[in-house]
Amino acid sequence: MRPRQSRRHGAAVTVAATLAALGAGQILGTPTASAAASHSPTPSSAVASAQDRAARAIAGSLSDTGWRARLRAAALASDEVPVTRLAGGALKPALTAADHRIATAKGLDGQVGSLLRLRLGDDSMRPALTAGRTPWVAAATSDDDATTVTAYDSRGRAHSLDAHKAPTHPVYVVDIDGDQALAAGLRVLGTELHRLGVASAAPAPTTAQQRTGKPAGRPAPATAGFWTTRISAVELSDDEEPWIKGDAEIYTLVTGFGQDGKVRVDPVDMPYLDNDGTVYRPNQILVNWSNYKYDLADAVMMEEDGSTNYRDLAKAIATVLLTIADQGGYVPLVNAVLDAIPDDWWTDDPDYVDSWYTLARSDNGTRHGARGNGWMTVEPYFVQQF
Incomplete structure (x- = not known):
């Protein structure tokens, strides 16, 4: 990059x-x-x-x-x-x-x-x-x-x-212009996924007590908001690239089961990830847990390298994920997302960067990607709504 x-x-x-x-x-x-x-x-x-x-x-x-x-x-x-x-x-x-x-x-x-x-x-x-x-x-x-x-x-x-x-x-x-292409592409991806049925009910704000299950203690007004997983630091591996290659624009597909029990995909733009071998400290929210039924989700990091067709990506993902039903327990979805990517996308320069299986709401520390191409330090973070 x-x-x-x-x-x-x-x-x-x-x-x-x-x-x-x-x-x-x-x-x-x-x-x-x-x-x-x-x-x-x-x-x-x-x-x-x-x-x-x-x-x-x-x-x-x-x-x-x-x-x-x-x-x-x-x-x-x-x-x-x-x-x-x-x-x-x-x-x-x-x-x-x-x-x-x-x-x-x-x-x-x-x-x-x-x-x-x-x-x-x-x-x-x-x-x-x-x-x-x-x-x-x-x-x-x-x-x-x-x-x-x-x-x-x-x-x-x-x-x-x-x-x-x-x-x-x-x-x-x-x-x-990778920034412009990715921003527009993620809008199209989200719209198409919703149209194809890969979405959950709109998240409803919750109180801190409802999400933690802890007693309120001394009388005080409940704080409305929701729990998230926040990225405090992230780094991708340092690979030699051709001098002619442009910036790589990175995004992550967060997947899990929505509150309605259906699989959902939430695209997350990561525009700051310009260079391999550099530690970034974005304090970016990766997962909004009020969107998900379980306290587990997966993350698949992708690269916008100029060849991504976002409508095709949405259709491919929806075709696979809509066949996965909620069985009353969390099922990892990384492999399903990777299997959904069209074969010709892997011919030369894969759009796939790395993946993180079963991120938990309680995770607090460094998680290395399954592919070994990057790591993220994550922490629980409560977003208050006033």
């Missing part, structure tokens, strides 16, 4: 001649007869294809010296440039089309604005870019195991680069 930096913006450009030279079908993605006849691409391949087309279009646009200078200024001033908003002329509809394909592949149609972002591949490239060298452009990868990266120059030529050693030539990387 890579650290976030500030975001600013620059200006627009007209590049009709360059795009025409590259070919309308290539840039705008007009499907051929054979492509139309084939089956729909997986979310991962659809997102990767859209980003690659955007990278080629942007690379071709850099033959325009005025636009190249404006984009250079924007890339040097910010880690992420909202390139679709900045573009003009024939480049803008090309990038808008790529944005639409990405949103569709991720199940976010109509739920999100432009996701495409452009950034400099590595800080070591800043001197060469500042000196005026025309950068190449590559699409970000979500594959940790990638050994090579393809970058395009302004004449349309492809260059194969080492994925684990940043080149000396400056490279712009076309990526997506």
